[in-house]
Amino acid sequence: MxxxxxxxxxxxxxxxxxxxxxxxxxxxxxxxxxxxxxxxxxxxxxxxxxxxxxxxxxxxxxxxxxxxxxxxxxxxxxxxxxxxxxxxxxxxxxxxxxxxxxxxxxxxxxxxxxxNDADAFALGEHAAGAARGLSRFCCVTLGTGVGSGWVVAGERTDGAAPGGELHLLEFEGQRIEARMSRRAIRAAYARQMRLTAEVPDVREIAELARSGDPIALEVLEDAFSYLGRALADPLGRFDAEALVIGGTIARSWDLLEAPLSAGLGRPGLPVIRAELSHEAPMIGAAYAAQAALAGSRIS
Known part of the structure; x- marks a missing residue:
């Protein structure tokens, strides 16, 4: 080796x-x-x-x-x-x-x-994670915002978004991150609960949802369903084989997968949880550097 x-x-x-x-x-x-x-x-x-x-x-x-x-x-x-x-x-x-x-x-x-860190994450998943063996996929990272990496045959592309960046797209009259981001989820929960201080973070909101808090569950389901609807057209135009989801918010997979898939409305499209965490962008960036040196794609 x-x-x-x-x-x-x-x-x-x-x-x-x-x-x-x-x-x-x-x-x-x-x-x-x-x-x-x-x-x-x-x-x-x-x-x-x-x-x-x-x-x-x-x-x-x-x-x-x-x-x-x-x-x-x-x-x-x-x-x-x-x-x-x-x-x-x-x-x-x-x-x-x-x-x-x-x-x-x-x-x-x-x-x-x-x-780009989102491209690096996607390339890392392709090299060593959930996207190994895929030839055409989109990887979306959910955390502070919405990151996106589009990969075809081991190379990053712009996919179906301006410059490859989904967060620049508008859906239902607003940028995606206005509804699906750490800040948006916390703001939605604060509005529903009429909080003005000490707003819980997304991880805490997820724990509240698991414990039966109906407001927390509604806020998360709304955000994830919205994301699915927003992604449906770009993924269709890209002819993606699969959608890979990573990032800190993807740790709440038990709360994310169903509303995201329902919003996406494409039963034949696999929605896959990323296998890597901190390793993904580092492995992907290293592979991109190696490919740049060799003038070749990542395989």
Whole structure:
């Protein structure tokens, strides 16, 4: 088995994670995964130093082809952050992360491959998770917002969404995330319960639903059913073989699957829970970096 080691960084809204990925084994090298808190509302120098400090823990016993999974909006080709009024990483707007990380890590700037985090998640599931063997699928990640990755024959595509991003689509007169996102679910529950403070998070709302709280159950069923209806047309136009669902909200699969499938209204389309969690975007980003170097697709 070929042992190709790629150091990988995954940038999240509240954390930075790093690991060395063995693309031959399609897995994280034991003992290399680390995560640390990250203040996405901090200033640019603090954010960049936290990222670099996490990356330095990987040492040098690996290849020097870095993979970086980042949330959008981001100029992946140039390595420049385009965050502006998105609620996180605004201080990085216009900054050349490729150059700054190369300097901080004493690496060659051209060794960095940037990958959208939702695309990386989808590619990771294709390489080592629930989407192995699929040739055409959409992977939707549910958490702070709605992320989406579209894969055809091991390569990411834009699928049936602008730039590949479902959250930019409008359905029933509003953006999808206005009804299906962490913020939207919490706001809907607060309205129904007439709460003005101490609004429970989605995980707590899910626990309330399981314990028989009718308002919590109604709020979640409404959000998941809406998502299904919103996805029906894009998935049909894409001719997807399957829909893969990941992200933190997918942990409430027992509450999500039925209303999502009912809203989707496509009994012949498999709705599959992602098998990986934190590993998915890191494995996918590493594979994308390897493919970029080789000029080939992920197989």
């Amino acid at each position: 070929t042992r190709n080691l790629i150091p990988t960084i995954e940038l999240g809204g509240t954390h930075v994670a790093v690991a060395v990925i063995d693309t031959g084994a399609r897995s994280i090298v034991d003992g290399t995964y680390r995560t640390r808190p990250l203040d996405s509302g901090g200033d640019a120098d603090e954010i960049l130093e936290d990222i670099a400090a996490a990356a330095r823990t990987l040492g040098s016993d690996h290849g020097r082809r870095w993979a970086v999974a980042v949330p959008g909006p981001f100029d992946l080709a140039e390595g420049i952050a385009r965050y502006s009024d998105v609620g996180k990483f605004d201080a990085l707007h216009g900054i050349d992360l490729r150059a700054r990380l190369a300097d901080a890590l004493e690496a060659n700037a051209i060794s960095f491959t940037f990958v």
